[in-house]
Amino acid sequence: MATDRPRPVTLLDVANEAGVSVSTASRALTGARRVRGDLERRVQEAVESLGYRPNEAARGLRMARTMTLGVLFHRLNSPVSLDLIDGMGAAAHEARYSLAVTSARGDKAQYTSLFRHFYGQRVDALVLIWPRGDLSAHLAPFARAGVPAVGIRWEPGEPGLTVVSADTSAGIAEAMSALAGMGHTQITVIAHGVLWVPPNLRRNYIDQAAEAVGMRLRRRTSRESGQTLREIVTSELASEEPPTVILAGYSEVGEVIASVRALGKRVPEDVSVVSFADSRFGAVAQSEHAAAIDVDSFELGRRIAAVTLEAIENGPPSEDLRIRGLSHWSPGVTIGPAPRR
Amino acid sequence: MATDRPRPVTLLDVANEAGVSVSTASRALTGARRVRGDLERRVQEAVESLGYRPNEAARGLRMARTMTLGVLFHRLNSPVSLDLIDGMGAAAHEARYSLAVTSARGDKAQYTSLFRHFYGQRVDALVLIWPRGDLSAHLAPFARAGVPAVGIRWEPGEPGLTVVSADTSAGIAEAMSALAGMGHTQITVIAHGVLWVPPNLRRNYIDQAAEAVGMRLRRRTSRESGQTLREIVTSELASEEPPTVILAGYSEVGEVIASVRALGKRVPEDVSVVSFADSRFGAVAQSEHAAAIDVDSFELGRRIAAVTLEAIENGPPSEDLRIRGLSHWSPGVTIGPAPRR
DNA sequence: TTGTAGGCGTTATCAT
């Protein structure tokens, strides 16, 4: 139907209907300058009756602004991405911006192609979610055009990129101190699903929080050992210094709890279990009422978009951002006082 | 920096650099008409050296096409959405289209607002993911402008909307017949997480597939009973006619298996367990090597985008679409022959 | 085959 679609109503139509010139109509709508009250009213009426909506492409051409944020995922594989999209969308839409979402699906050539695509689209800003590889060549054209780029990742300090990272230490520290306060001294972190991350800030957060409260920590992962979740739990509880708490990702807590029970132990009387939920999906998917360290990725998305919009308006901030207050400790029925030995 | 950003290179710049007129440059790039070989080469060189990329806003204004698909989620809460976005993005990007992704976050007013937003953006088509409520008022302006709308949902037959739905019966039927072939006669479907759906096509698929192979089926859900997963499994296995197979969503299989074992029964010798994985995340998150009914939501996304792009080109199809071949049965270590009674 | 010119819908500059 692309051939014969009826021409949508334009500003000229509105102006004619209202009996004014296009410039007056435009002014009445943008509010740049004052127009006479009755004329403004007539324009508004014409807009209503004709169902006029300004053509963003034309506006973009004229204003050299597309009101579009180009969001580039290296890969779209985690529910966290959903929250980020949702959060960014919420903030962007409030500011009348659109979100052009893309994923390279882990492919390097795609990644390059998407940068070019966004350049052609003249996005007002670039948002890179967990980017990989060398970005400098990709970012250069945007930098030249004054298009800000904001990225979420752990390592700051990329030239031409404002790096935003989530500081989840608060919730982790809260959890550790709550557990320590209940007498726990030995924790096992099962870095299996969402809790598996490359050696980075979040891993540090956990280590440091444990150390700060004198909690001995063991980290187990099926990636290295090739063991199943159940085998890991079994060997841990049979070890010389068995943990009194187990921390696992939200997609594993159910199985962890069931595995503990399969060994004839009770949760939380014999072993406490804590979930790590970094997405709203995770918070729902984990066993209900499990104690959890929650991370608000939706809010993280909002904040990233806010930073980006701000950068469009006033230029990039002078330094990278570490966003706090996104994580919190949420007690639940799966934790209790440490058992006596 | 919005104020003083350097003007990006335009087609005129390219034409000057190549020593030709804009129209020649344009033709050399769009390939609409033939241009002399050497001129075409010079234009290409100019494009390279200047780093020219056509301004899509200008092109969109001229062509009355924005090369943008407006994707509207009623809510962004399931990993399936991720696959859909990724799949739609893959197909759209191949066709040089962008994906403007939005979510109403379950809010009715937002929903309305987003339709208006997309209308202003002059998206070339609308894609509605599991839309709710009365659409006719929202769709009318788009219909008037000849903008096709494609939606994914279970119930077809919305005027002005091409409804696409996933027919997952094949994979389910395969699974049932494989299980029946192993001697299973009693299955319990735990409709807890992803497997909980309102009474609809998919529920029918499961019922019909079970009936077709003479499998007795019981459906249990925590939503109605208020029981935990573990309690459901326990009561099921203690019932008069205990199931020899349990079907559960991917986020529950781990816990189901562990719960079965906690009762002193073995998987799969005493009870077989099958997972339902409707997303790539689910396929990864479920216990490894579990037998599963997989649904390829990524491909579903691709297909939806393909239908949409086709509708832009040639108008909406004459009838709604039921897409097959997206589900398949994937055996695994969690199933075995039915135990003798 | 190439160049000139007009227009897509909007905002901004300039007169009035």
Add this chain to the structure above:
DNA sequence: ATGATAACGCCTACAA
């Protein structure tokens, strides 16, 4: 305060 007019960057009749 309002209206005519000139861009924004691109494509495409039309004329050469």
